[in-house]
Amino acid sequence: xxxxxxxxxxxxxxxxLYINPxxxxxEAIRDHxxxxxxxxxxxxxxxxxxxxxxxxxxxxxxxxxAIQADGRRxxxxxxxxxxxxxxxxxxxxxxxxxxxxxxxxSGMLMSSEAFLKETKKPTEEQIKEAxxxxxxxxxxxxxxxRAIAAVAKGKYAEVKS
Amino acid sequence: xxxxxxxxxxxxxxxAVAMLADHVDxxxxxxxxxxxxxxxxxxxxxxxxxxxxxxLNELSYIKYDEKAGLKLGATTTHRAxxxxxxxxxxxxxxxAMEERxxxxxxxxxxxxxxxxxxxxxAGDPAPVLISLDAKIKxxxxxxxxxxxxxEFYTDLFETAMExxxxxxxxxxxxxxxxxxxxxxxxxxxxNDQGIVAVAVTVTADKAGVCxxxxxxxxxxxxxxxxxxxxxxxxxxxxxxxxxxxxxxxAAAGDADPVSDIHASxxxxxxxxxxxxxxxxxxxxxxxxxx
Numbered sequence: 001x002x003x004x005x006x007x008x009x010x011x012x013x014x015x016x017l018y019i020n021p022x023x024x025x026x027e028a029i030r031d032h033x034x035x036x037x038x039x040x041x042x043x044x045x046x047x048x049x050x051x052x053x054x055x056x057x058x059x060x061x062x063x064x065x066a067i068q069a070d071g072r073r074x075x076x077x078x079x080x081x082x083x084x085x086x087x088x089x090x091x092x093x094x095x096x097x098x099x100x101x102x103x104x105x106s107g108m109l110m111s112s113e114a115f116l117k118e119t120k121k122p123t124e125e126q127i128k129e130a131x132x133x134x135x136x137x138x139x140x141x142x143x144x145x146r147a148i149a150a151v152a153k154g155k156y157a158e159v160k161s
Numbered sequence: 162x163x164x165x166x167x168x169x170x171x172x173x174x175x176x177a178v179a180m181l182a183d184h185v186d187x188x189x190x191x192x193x194x195x196x197x198x199x200x201x202x203x204x205x206x207x208x209x210x211x212x213x214x215x216x217l218n219e220l221s222y223i224k225y226d227e228k229a230g231l232k233l234g235a236t237t238t239h240r241a242x243x244x245x246x247x248x249x250x251x252x253x254x255x256x257a258m259e260e261r262x263x264x265x266x267x268x269x270x271x272x273x274x275x276x277x278x279x280x281x282x283a284g285d286p287a288p289v290l291i292s293l294d295a296k297i298k299x300x301x302x303x304x305x306x307x308x309x310x311x312e313f314y315t316d317l318f319e320t321a322m323e324x325x326x327x328x329x330x331x332x333x334x335x336x337x338x339x340x341x342x343x344x345x346x347x348x349x350x351x352n353d354q355g356i357v358a359v360a361v362t363v364t365a366d367k368a369g370v371c372x373x374x375x376x377x378x379x380x381x382x383x384x385x386x387x388x389x390x391x392x393x394x395x396x397x398x399x400x401x402x403x404x405x406x407x408x409x410x411a412a413a414g415d416a417d418p419v420s421d422i423h424a425s426x427x428x429x430x431x432x433x434x435x436x437x438x439x440x441x442x443x444x445x446x447x448x449x450x451x
Contacts, residue, residue, distance in 0.1 A: 001165035021168030021211070024198070044199050051266055057240075060266045063198045065191075067168055068215050111265070132352050133264020 006070040010035065011079030021067050025059075026050045028066035029076060037077040037106045041135075048134030051107035052076050058114035060133070077106035080113060088156030089113055092147035100138035108134050112148045122152050163198075164207035174219055174300060177212060177327060182302040184210040185324045191215065192236055192275035195267045220274070220329060225251060231333040235274025243268060252333065254342035254360075258289045261352050274328040277310070280318045280384075281354075287314065288360035288379035289344045290331060291387070298330040305329065311377075314384035340364040341447025343440040346379065347432045356424045357381050359412070359436040361444040363395065369449065371395045376408070376441070381416035381433055388412035391437060400445050409438035 001020060008015050010033055017023075017032050029038050029052065041049030043062045050061040053075045080087040089112050092098070099105045108131060115122070115130035122130070127148045128141075136144065150156070169184075171177035181188065188210035191197050200206045214220070220234035225247045233242065242248055243259035262268055262285045276286050277297065287310065295310045299322055310331070313321050322328070336342075342362040346355025358379030366372050374395040376388040391412035398404060418429035 002167055004168060020165065022163040022166060043202065045195055045263070045267060048264065048266065054270075057269045058266045059270045060264075063195055063267075064270060065168075065194065065198070065213075067170075068194070068213060115265075129260075130265060133266045 004067055006067050008033070008066065008069060009071075009073045011075060017066070019066055021065065023066045025052070025061035025064040025066045025069050025074075028069075029061060029074070032066075035076050035078050039103055039106060041103070041107075046135070047104070047107075048111065048131075049104055049107040051110040051134060053110055053114050056114060056117055058111045058133075075110070075113070077109050080109060087113070088151045089116065089147065091156050092150045093144070096143045096147040096150065098140065098143040098147040100136075100140050104134055104136045104138075108136065108144055112144075112151075116148065116151055120152075122148075124149065127152070162204065163201050164204070166208055166211045169210055169212045170216060171212065171214070172217075174217065174327075174329065177214060177217065178300055178302045178325070180210075180212050181327060182325050184212075188212055190278070190327055193238070193267075193271035194275070195263070195271035196275070196279045196281060214274075214327065215272070223248065227335055230335040233273050233331040233333075235328040235330060236272050237274075239263075239268035239271050239273065239276070240265070242273060251336055252293065252342070254289055254293070254344050254362075255286075255333075258285050258344050261285070261346070263352055273331060277313070277331065278320060278322065278328050280314055280320050282317060282383055282385070283354035283358075283380040285344075285346065285355070285358065285379070287385045288358055288377040289342070290333065291377045291385055292342060292344075292360040292362040292375045293333050293336075294362075294375065295334075296332045297328060298332065299323075299326045300329045301325040301327070307332070311385070311387060317383040337364060339366065339448050339451045340373075341444040341449075341451065343443035343447065345436050345440055345443075347436060355380050357416075357418065357429045357432045357436065359433065359440045361437070361440040363400075363441065363444045363448050365445070365448045369399050371398055371400050371445070374441075376412055376437060378412060378416050378433060378437075381418045381429065383417075386415055386417070388415040388437065390415050391441075395441065400441070402442075405438045405442045405445075408441050409434035409436075412437040 039049035041047035189208040220236040222234040224232040344360040346358035364373040374392040378386040391408040420426045
Protein backbone atom coordinates (compact mmCIF):
# COMPACT_ATOMS: atom_id res chain seq x y z
CA UNK A 1 0.00 0.00 0.00
CA UNK A 2 1.25 3.39 -1.01
CA UNK A 3 -0.13 6.52 0.66
CA UNK A 4 -1.47 9.21 -1.66
CA UNK A 5 -1.60 12.97 -1.48
CA UNK A 6 -5.04 14.36 -2.25
CA UNK A 7 -6.73 17.76 -2.10
CA UNK A 8 -10.26 18.14 -0.77
CA UNK A 9 -11.97 21.51 -0.91
CA UNK A 10 -14.27 21.29 2.09
CA UNK A 11 -16.54 24.25 2.84
CA UNK A 12 -14.34 26.48 0.64
CA UNK A 13 -11.12 25.55 2.45
CA UNK A 14 -8.46 23.49 0.68
CA UNK A 15 -7.10 20.58 2.66
CA UNK A 16 -4.10 18.57 1.52
CA LEU A 17 -4.29 15.09 2.99
CA TYR A 18 -1.75 12.31 2.91
CA ILE A 19 -3.94 9.24 3.15
CA ASN A 20 -4.19 5.49 2.83
CA PRO A 21 -6.24 5.06 -0.40
CA UNK A 22 -8.82 2.97 1.46
CA UNK A 23 -9.80 6.02 3.54
CA UNK A 24 -13.50 6.73 3.10
CA UNK A 25 -14.67 10.28 2.49
CA UNK A 26 -16.48 10.30 5.85
CA GLU A 27 -13.22 9.29 7.58
CA ALA A 28 -11.25 12.01 5.78
CA ILE A 29 -13.82 14.62 6.81
CA ARG A 30 -14.21 13.50 10.43
CA ASP A 31 -10.87 11.99 11.41
CA HIS A 32 -8.37 13.82 9.18
CA UNK A 33 -9.99 17.24 8.82
CA UNK A 34 -11.82 17.15 12.15
CA UNK A 35 -15.28 18.24 11.03
CA UNK A 36 -17.59 15.98 13.01
CA UNK A 37 -20.96 17.35 11.88
CA UNK A 38 -21.07 14.59 9.28
CA UNK A 39 -22.13 11.41 11.08
CA UNK A 40 -21.13 7.79 10.65
CA UNK A 41 -24.32 5.77 10.81
CA UNK A 42 -24.94 2.41 9.18
CA UNK A 43 -21.90 2.53 6.88
CA UNK A 44 -23.79 0.40 4.38
CA UNK A 45 -25.25 3.17 2.17
CA UNK A 46 -28.60 2.83 3.92
CA UNK A 47 -29.15 5.53 6.52
CA UNK A 48 -27.90 8.78 4.94
CA UNK A 49 -26.46 10.27 8.16
CA UNK A 50 -23.13 10.75 6.38
CA UNK A 51 -24.61 12.70 3.44
CA UNK A 52 -22.46 15.55 2.14
CA UNK A 53 -22.50 17.28 -1.23
CA UNK A 54 -19.79 16.89 -3.86
CA UNK A 55 -20.10 19.68 -6.42
CA UNK A 56 -23.66 20.32 -5.11
CA UNK A 57 -24.64 16.66 -5.56
CA UNK A 58 -25.74 14.72 -2.46
CA UNK A 59 -23.69 11.56 -1.85
CA UNK A 60 -23.23 9.22 1.09
CA UNK A 61 -19.69 9.84 2.28
CA UNK A 62 -19.42 6.36 3.86
CA UNK A 63 -19.46 4.88 0.40
CA UNK A 64 -17.13 7.13 -1.54
CA UNK A 65 -13.37 6.75 -1.28
CA ALA A 66 -11.81 10.05 -0.23
CA ILE A 67 -9.40 9.68 -3.14
CA GLN A 68 -12.33 9.59 -5.57
CA ALA A 69 -13.25 13.09 -4.37
CA ASP A 70 -9.73 14.40 -5.02
CA GLY A 71 -9.91 18.01 -6.20
CA ARG A 72 -13.69 18.19 -5.77
CA ARG A 73 -15.73 20.78 -3.86
CA UNK A 74 -17.37 19.25 -0.81
CA UNK A 75 -19.90 20.86 1.51
CA UNK A 76 -20.73 19.49 4.95
CA UNK A 77 -23.36 20.76 7.39
CA UNK A 78 -20.71 23.08 8.90
CA UNK A 79 -20.43 24.81 5.53
CA UNK A 80 -24.08 25.84 5.33
CA UNK A 81 -23.70 28.75 7.73
CA UNK A 82 -22.01 31.78 6.15
CA UNK A 83 -20.44 34.61 8.19
CA UNK A 84 -22.33 33.63 11.30
CA UNK A 85 -25.69 33.56 9.51
CA UNK A 86 -27.56 30.28 9.29
CA UNK A 87 -28.65 29.05 5.87
CA UNK A 88 -32.40 29.14 5.14
CA UNK A 89 -32.71 25.37 5.53
CA UNK A 90 -31.04 25.54 8.96
CA UNK A 91 -33.39 28.31 10.09
CA UNK A 92 -36.35 26.33 8.83
CA UNK A 93 -35.21 23.21 10.72
CA UNK A 94 -35.03 25.31 13.89
CA UNK A 95 -38.44 26.90 13.35
CA UNK A 96 -40.17 23.62 12.52
CA UNK A 97 -38.34 21.59 15.19
CA UNK A 98 -37.09 19.22 12.51
CA UNK A 99 -35.02 17.02 14.77
CA UNK A 100 -35.36 15.01 17.90
CA UNK A 101 -32.11 13.23 18.77
CA UNK A 102 -30.35 15.13 15.98
CA UNK A 103 -28.24 12.29 14.62
CA UNK A 104 -29.80 12.34 11.16
CA UNK A 105 -29.95 16.15 11.00
CA SER A 106 -26.71 16.99 9.22
CA GLY A 107 -27.41 14.36 6.56
CA MET A 108 -31.00 15.59 6.22
CA LEU A 109 -29.75 19.16 5.86
CA MET A 110 -27.34 18.23 3.09
CA SER A 111 -29.91 16.18 1.15
CA SER A 112 -32.38 19.06 1.51
CA GLU A 113 -29.81 21.64 0.42
CA ALA A 114 -28.89 19.69 -2.74
CA PHE A 115 -32.58 19.10 -3.51
CA LEU A 116 -33.57 22.76 -3.08
CA LYS A 117 -30.76 23.86 -5.38
CA GLU A 118 -31.96 21.66 -8.21
CA THR A 119 -35.73 21.73 -7.72
CA LYS A 120 -37.77 24.90 -7.77
CA LYS A 121 -41.37 24.76 -6.51
CA PRO A 122 -41.29 21.10 -5.45
CA THR A 123 -44.41 19.14 -4.60
CA GLU A 124 -44.69 17.44 -1.23
CA GLU A 125 -44.21 14.11 -3.00
CA GLN A 126 -40.91 15.33 -4.48
CA ILE A 127 -39.75 16.53 -1.07
CA LYS A 128 -40.46 13.12 0.41
CA GLU A 129 -38.55 11.46 -2.43
CA ALA A 130 -35.63 13.83 -1.86
CA UNK A 131 -35.10 12.55 1.69
CA UNK A 132 -35.87 8.92 0.92
CA UNK A 133 -32.18 8.09 1.32
CA UNK A 134 -32.10 9.55 4.84
CA UNK A 135 -33.48 7.65 7.78
CA UNK A 136 -34.71 9.40 10.94
CA UNK A 137 -35.12 6.76 13.65
CA UNK A 138 -37.08 9.19 15.82
CA UNK A 139 -39.47 9.29 12.82
CA UNK A 140 -39.68 13.08 12.80
CA UNK A 141 -40.24 13.20 9.07
CA UNK A 142 -43.25 15.51 8.97
CA UNK A 143 -41.39 18.40 10.54
CA UNK A 144 -38.50 17.89 8.12
CA UNK A 145 -40.85 17.91 5.13
CA ARG A 146 -42.46 21.10 6.52
CA ALA A 147 -39.06 22.78 6.85
CA ILE A 148 -38.04 21.96 3.28
CA ALA A 149 -41.43 23.12 1.99
CA ALA A 150 -41.10 26.39 3.91
CA VAL A 151 -37.74 27.15 2.29
CA ALA A 152 -39.05 26.16 -1.15
CA LYS A 153 -41.99 28.52 -0.70
CA GLY A 154 -39.54 31.38 -0.10
CA LYS A 155 -40.28 31.90 3.58
CA TYR A 156 -36.59 32.50 4.26
CA ALA A 157 -35.81 34.37 1.04
CA GLU A 158 -34.78 37.51 2.92
CA VAL A 159 -32.16 35.56 4.82
CA LYS A 160 -29.17 35.77 2.51
CA SER A 161 -26.74 33.00 3.20
CA UNK B 162 -12.08 -3.13 8.01
CA UNK B 163 -11.06 -2.67 4.40
CA UNK B 164 -7.97 -4.65 3.33
CA UNK B 165 -5.06 -2.38 2.28
CA UNK B 166 -4.75 -1.98 -1.47
CA UNK B 167 -2.68 -0.11 -4.00
CA UNK B 168 -4.84 2.43 -5.79
CA UNK B 169 -4.61 2.70 -9.56
CA UNK B 170 -6.38 5.43 -11.49
CA UNK B 171 -6.28 5.02 -15.26
CA UNK B 172 -6.82 8.11 -17.42
CA UNK B 173 -8.11 6.21 -20.45
CA UNK B 174 -9.81 2.92 -21.26
CA UNK B 175 -6.59 1.73 -22.90
CA UNK B 176 -4.68 2.40 -19.70
CA ALA B 177 -7.41 0.74 -17.62
CA VAL B 178 -7.36 -2.55 -19.52
CA ALA B 179 -3.52 -2.55 -19.51
CA MET B 180 -3.52 -2.13 -15.70
CA LEU B 181 -6.10 -4.88 -15.42
CA ALA B 182 -3.99 -7.21 -17.59
CA ASP B 183 -1.00 -6.54 -15.29
CA HIS B 184 -2.80 -7.33 -12.03
CA VAL B 185 -5.48 -9.66 -13.27
CA ASP B 186 -5.68 -12.08 -10.32
CA UNK B 187 -5.02 -9.67 -7.49
CA UNK B 188 -7.27 -6.75 -8.31
CA UNK B 189 -10.80 -5.52 -8.45
CA UNK B 190 -12.34 -2.77 -10.52
CA UNK B 191 -14.30 -0.05 -8.72
CA UNK B 192 -16.53 2.59 -10.24
CA UNK B 193 -19.15 4.28 -8.05
CA UNK B 194 -18.45 1.70 -5.35
CA UNK B 195 -22.00 1.87 -3.97
CA UNK B 196 -22.11 -1.92 -3.72
CA UNK B 197 -18.43 -2.83 -3.80
CA UNK B 198 -17.33 -0.73 -0.83
CA UNK B 199 -19.92 -2.46 1.37
CA UNK B 200 -18.57 -5.92 0.61
CA UNK B 201 -14.99 -4.68 0.90
CA UNK B 202 -15.75 -3.31 4.36
CA UNK B 203 -17.36 -6.60 5.32
CA UNK B 204 -14.14 -8.33 4.27
CA UNK B 205 -15.92 -10.37 1.60
CA UNK B 206 -13.71 -8.79 -1.04
CA UNK B 207 -10.03 -8.25 -0.20
CA UNK B 208 -7.68 -7.33 -3.02
CA UNK B 209 -4.16 -5.92 -3.37
CA UNK B 210 -4.96 -3.56 -6.24
CA UNK B 211 -8.03 -1.44 -6.87
CA UNK B 212 -8.49 0.04 -10.34
CA UNK B 213 -10.79 3.08 -10.23
CA UNK B 214 -12.85 3.76 -13.35
CA UNK B 215 -15.03 6.43 -11.72
CA UNK B 216 -13.13 9.31 -13.31
CA LEU B 217 -13.12 7.75 -16.77
CA ASN B 218 -15.18 10.41 -18.52
CA GLU B 219 -14.52 8.71 -21.83
CA LEU B 220 -17.16 6.16 -20.79
CA SER B 221 -19.69 8.63 -19.42
CA TYR B 222 -22.19 9.21 -22.20
CA ILE B 223 -25.78 8.70 -23.32
CA LYS B 224 -26.11 8.46 -27.11
CA TYR B 225 -29.33 7.86 -28.99
CA ASP B 226 -29.97 7.29 -32.64
CA GLU B 227 -33.31 6.21 -34.15
CA LYS B 228 -31.63 3.41 -36.09
CA ALA B 229 -28.86 2.35 -33.72
CA GLY B 230 -30.83 2.78 -30.51
CA LEU B 231 -29.41 3.76 -27.16
CA LYS B 232 -25.81 3.52 -26.02
CA LEU B 233 -24.92 4.07 -22.37
CA GLY B 234 -21.27 4.38 -21.41
CA ALA B 235 -20.31 2.23 -18.42
CA THR B 236 -19.47 5.14 -16.11
CA THR B 237 -22.75 6.96 -16.76
CA THR B 238 -24.44 7.55 -13.41
CA HIS B 239 -27.94 6.32 -12.58
CA ARG B 240 -28.92 9.94 -12.01
CA ALA B 241 -27.82 10.92 -15.53
CA UNK B 242 -29.99 8.13 -16.97
CA UNK B 243 -32.91 9.12 -14.74
CA UNK B 244 -32.70 12.76 -15.86
CA UNK B 245 -32.07 12.10 -19.57
CA UNK B 246 -34.84 13.58 -21.75
CA UNK B 247 -34.03 11.31 -24.69
CA UNK B 248 -34.36 8.20 -22.48
CA UNK B 249 -37.62 9.42 -20.96
CA UNK B 250 -39.03 9.92 -24.45
CA UNK B 251 -37.87 6.65 -26.00
CA UNK B 252 -37.48 4.26 -23.06
CA UNK B 253 -39.78 5.56 -20.28
CA UNK B 254 -39.48 2.22 -18.48
CA UNK B 255 -35.77 2.94 -17.86
CA UNK B 256 -36.57 6.34 -16.36
CA ALA B 257 -39.23 4.85 -14.09
CA MET B 258 -36.84 2.08 -13.02
CA GLU B 259 -34.07 4.55 -12.18
CA GLU B 260 -36.42 6.78 -10.18
CA ARG B 261 -37.00 3.83 -7.86
CA UNK B 262 -33.38 2.66 -7.66
CA UNK B 263 -32.05 3.11 -4.11
CA UNK B 264 -31.72 6.78 -3.12
CA UNK B 265 -30.72 10.02 -4.85
CA UNK B 266 -27.31 9.85 -3.16
CA UNK B 267 -26.66 6.37 -4.58
CA UNK B 268 -27.90 7.35 -8.04
CA UNK B 269 -25.68 10.43 -8.01
CA UNK B 270 -22.50 8.40 -7.55
CA UNK B 271 -23.33 4.86 -8.69
CA UNK B 272 -22.93 3.88 -12.33
CA UNK B 273 -24.78 1.63 -14.76
CA UNK B 274 -21.65 -0.35 -15.67
CA UNK B 275 -20.80 -0.96 -12.03
CA UNK B 276 -24.34 -2.03 -11.24
CA UNK B 277 -24.48 -4.58 -14.07
CA UNK B 278 -20.99 -5.96 -13.37
CA UNK B 279 -21.75 -6.37 -9.65
CA UNK B 280 -24.44 -8.87 -10.70
CA UNK B 281 -26.64 -8.66 -7.64
CA UNK B 282 -29.69 -10.84 -8.34
CA ALA B 283 -31.89 -8.09 -6.89
CA GLY B 284 -30.42 -5.34 -9.08
CA ASP B 285 -33.02 -3.23 -10.89
CA PRO B 286 -31.44 -2.38 -14.27
CA ALA B 287 -30.66 -5.92 -15.49
CA PRO B 288 -34.23 -7.32 -15.77
CA VAL B 289 -35.46 -4.17 -17.51
CA LEU B 290 -32.53 -4.04 -19.92
CA ILE B 291 -32.82 -7.77 -20.73
CA SER B 292 -36.53 -7.32 -21.48
CA LEU B 293 -35.46 -4.54 -23.89
CA ASP B 294 -33.05 -7.01 -25.55
CA ALA B 295 -29.95 -5.08 -24.43
CA LYS B 296 -26.38 -6.06 -25.18
CA ILE B 297 -23.28 -5.38 -23.18
CA LYS B 298 -19.89 -4.40 -24.64
CA UNK B 299 -16.82 -5.67 -22.83
CA UNK B 300 -13.20 -4.73 -23.37
CA UNK B 301 -9.78 -6.07 -22.47
CA UNK B 302 -6.22 -5.43 -23.64
CA UNK B 303 -6.91 -8.06 -26.32
CA UNK B 304 -9.94 -6.38 -27.82
CA UNK B 305 -13.67 -5.86 -27.48
CA UNK B 306 -16.71 -8.11 -27.66
CA UNK B 307 -20.44 -7.66 -27.45
CA UNK B 308 -22.80 -10.17 -25.87
CA UNK B 309 -26.45 -10.26 -24.91
CA UNK B 310 -27.05 -9.08 -21.37
CA UNK B 311 -29.11 -12.20 -20.75
CA GLU B 312 -26.06 -14.42 -21.35
CA PHE B 313 -23.86 -12.10 -19.30
CA TYR B 314 -25.24 -13.44 -16.01
CA THR B 315 -23.98 -16.90 -15.09
CA ASP B 316 -24.50 -17.27 -11.32
CA LEU B 317 -25.00 -15.32 -8.10
CA PHE B 318 -22.60 -12.33 -8.35
CA GLU B 319 -20.96 -14.09 -11.31
CA THR B 320 -20.81 -12.93 -14.91
CA ALA B 321 -19.39 -14.15 -18.20
CA MET B 322 -16.69 -11.48 -18.03
CA GLU B 323 -13.13 -12.71 -18.13
CA UNK B 324 -10.93 -11.45 -15.31
CA UNK B 325 -9.12 -9.08 -17.65
CA UNK B 326 -12.31 -7.49 -19.00
CA UNK B 327 -14.25 -4.39 -18.04
CA UNK B 328 -17.73 -3.24 -19.04
CA UNK B 329 -17.54 -0.54 -21.71
CA UNK B 330 -21.11 0.07 -22.83
CA UNK B 331 -24.73 -1.01 -22.67
CA UNK B 332 -26.60 -1.08 -25.98
CA UNK B 333 -30.38 -1.03 -26.24
CA UNK B 334 -32.02 -1.51 -29.65
CA UNK B 335 -34.53 1.10 -30.81
CA UNK B 336 -38.02 0.54 -29.47
CA UNK B 337 -40.11 -0.74 -32.35
CA UNK B 338 -43.66 0.40 -33.15
CA UNK B 339 -46.51 -0.90 -31.02
CA UNK B 340 -44.14 -2.01 -28.28
CA UNK B 341 -44.71 -1.44 -24.57
CA UNK B 342 -42.59 -2.07 -21.50
CA UNK B 343 -43.32 -2.20 -17.80
CA UNK B 344 -41.32 -2.92 -14.66
CA UNK B 345 -42.38 -3.40 -11.07
CA UNK B 346 -40.58 -4.58 -8.00
CA UNK B 347 -42.32 -5.61 -4.82
CA UNK B 348 -40.90 -4.32 -1.56
CA UNK B 349 -41.96 -2.77 1.73
CA UNK B 350 -40.10 0.51 1.24
CA UNK B 351 -40.56 1.78 -2.28
CA ASN B 352 -36.92 2.30 -3.25
CA ASP B 353 -35.48 -0.79 -1.58
CA GLN B 354 -34.24 -3.69 -3.63
CA GLY B 355 -37.09 -5.82 -4.89
CA ILE B 356 -38.16 -8.90 -2.96
CA VAL B 357 -39.00 -9.95 -6.49
CA ALA B 358 -39.28 -7.88 -9.66
CA VAL B 359 -40.84 -8.38 -13.09
CA ALA B 360 -39.89 -6.62 -16.33
CA VAL B 361 -42.01 -7.08 -19.45
CA THR B 362 -41.70 -5.89 -23.03
CA VAL B 363 -44.42 -6.88 -25.52
CA THR B 364 -45.10 -6.02 -29.15
CA ALA B 365 -48.44 -6.04 -30.97
CA ASP B 366 -49.16 -6.10 -34.69
CA LYS B 367 -51.85 -4.11 -36.48
CA ALA B 368 -54.41 -6.85 -35.95
CA GLY B 369 -53.83 -6.72 -32.19
CA VAL B 370 -51.89 -9.98 -31.99
CA CYS B 371 -48.90 -10.27 -29.68
CA UNK B 372 -45.88 -10.87 -31.91
CA UNK B 373 -43.13 -10.71 -29.33
CA UNK B 374 -42.80 -10.87 -25.56
CA UNK B 375 -39.89 -10.78 -23.20
CA UNK B 376 -40.58 -11.38 -19.54
CA UNK B 377 -37.69 -11.17 -17.10
CA UNK B 378 -37.88 -12.00 -13.40
CA UNK B 379 -35.57 -10.24 -10.94
CA UNK B 380 -34.50 -11.79 -7.62
CA UNK B 381 -36.44 -14.91 -8.54
CA UNK B 382 -33.26 -16.98 -8.78
CA UNK B 383 -29.50 -16.49 -8.79
CA UNK B 384 -29.58 -14.56 -12.08
CA UNK B 385 -32.30 -12.58 -13.90
CA UNK B 386 -34.59 -15.28 -15.34
CA UNK B 387 -36.32 -15.17 -18.73
CA UNK B 388 -39.80 -16.54 -18.13
CA UNK B 389 -39.94 -18.30 -21.49
CA UNK B 390 -43.00 -20.43 -20.82
CA UNK B 391 -44.89 -17.28 -19.88
CA UNK B 392 -43.76 -15.66 -23.14
CA UNK B 393 -45.06 -18.71 -25.07
CA UNK B 394 -48.48 -18.22 -23.51
CA UNK B 395 -48.63 -14.76 -25.07
CA UNK B 396 -46.94 -14.90 -28.47
CA UNK B 397 -49.29 -15.33 -31.44
CA UNK B 398 -52.43 -14.47 -29.50
CA UNK B 399 -54.76 -11.58 -28.93
CA UNK B 400 -54.20 -10.95 -25.26
CA UNK B 401 -57.00 -11.11 -22.73
CA UNK B 402 -57.26 -10.98 -18.95
CA UNK B 403 -57.34 -14.78 -18.93
CA UNK B 404 -54.02 -14.92 -20.81
CA UNK B 405 -52.44 -12.32 -18.50
CA UNK B 406 -53.29 -14.59 -15.56
CA UNK B 407 -52.06 -17.69 -17.42
CA UNK B 408 -48.76 -15.94 -18.15
CA UNK B 409 -48.44 -15.19 -14.43
CA UNK B 410 -48.93 -18.88 -13.57
CA ALA B 411 -46.37 -19.89 -16.20
CA ALA B 412 -43.84 -17.30 -14.98
CA ALA B 413 -44.00 -18.77 -11.47
CA GLY B 414 -43.12 -22.11 -13.02
CA ASP B 415 -40.01 -20.59 -14.59
CA ALA B 416 -38.81 -19.05 -11.32
CA ASP B 417 -36.57 -20.55 -8.70
CA PRO B 418 -36.69 -18.17 -5.75
CA VAL B 419 -35.01 -18.66 -2.38
CA SER B 420 -36.58 -18.22 1.04
CA ASP B 421 -34.86 -15.58 3.11
CA ILE B 422 -35.49 -12.96 5.77
CA HIS B 423 -37.55 -10.88 3.31
CA ALA B 424 -39.95 -13.53 2.04
CA SER B 425 -40.49 -17.26 1.74
CA UNK B 426 -40.11 -18.82 -1.68
CA UNK B 427 -43.87 -19.56 -1.70
CA UNK B 428 -44.67 -15.90 -1.17
CA UNK B 429 -42.17 -14.93 -3.88
CA UNK B 430 -43.88 -17.31 -6.33
CA UNK B 431 -47.22 -15.76 -5.47
CA UNK B 432 -45.80 -12.29 -6.06
CA UNK B 433 -44.35 -13.34 -9.42
CA UNK B 434 -47.77 -14.56 -10.56
CA UNK B 435 -49.44 -11.31 -9.59
CA UNK B 436 -46.72 -8.95 -10.83
CA UNK B 437 -46.34 -10.77 -14.16
CA UNK B 438 -50.09 -10.61 -14.76
CA UNK B 439 -50.15 -6.89 -13.98
CA UNK B 440 -46.99 -5.96 -15.87
CA UNK B 441 -47.97 -7.85 -19.02
CA UNK B 442 -51.29 -6.02 -18.97
CA UNK B 443 -49.62 -2.67 -18.40
CA UNK B 444 -47.07 -3.25 -21.19
CA UNK B 445 -49.78 -4.57 -23.53
CA UNK B 446 -52.02 -1.53 -22.99
CA UNK B 447 -49.05 0.70 -23.74
CA UNK B 448 -48.12 -1.29 -26.87
CA UNK B 449 -51.62 -0.90 -28.27
CA UNK B 450 -51.51 2.85 -27.78
CA UNK B 451 -48.23 3.14 -29.72
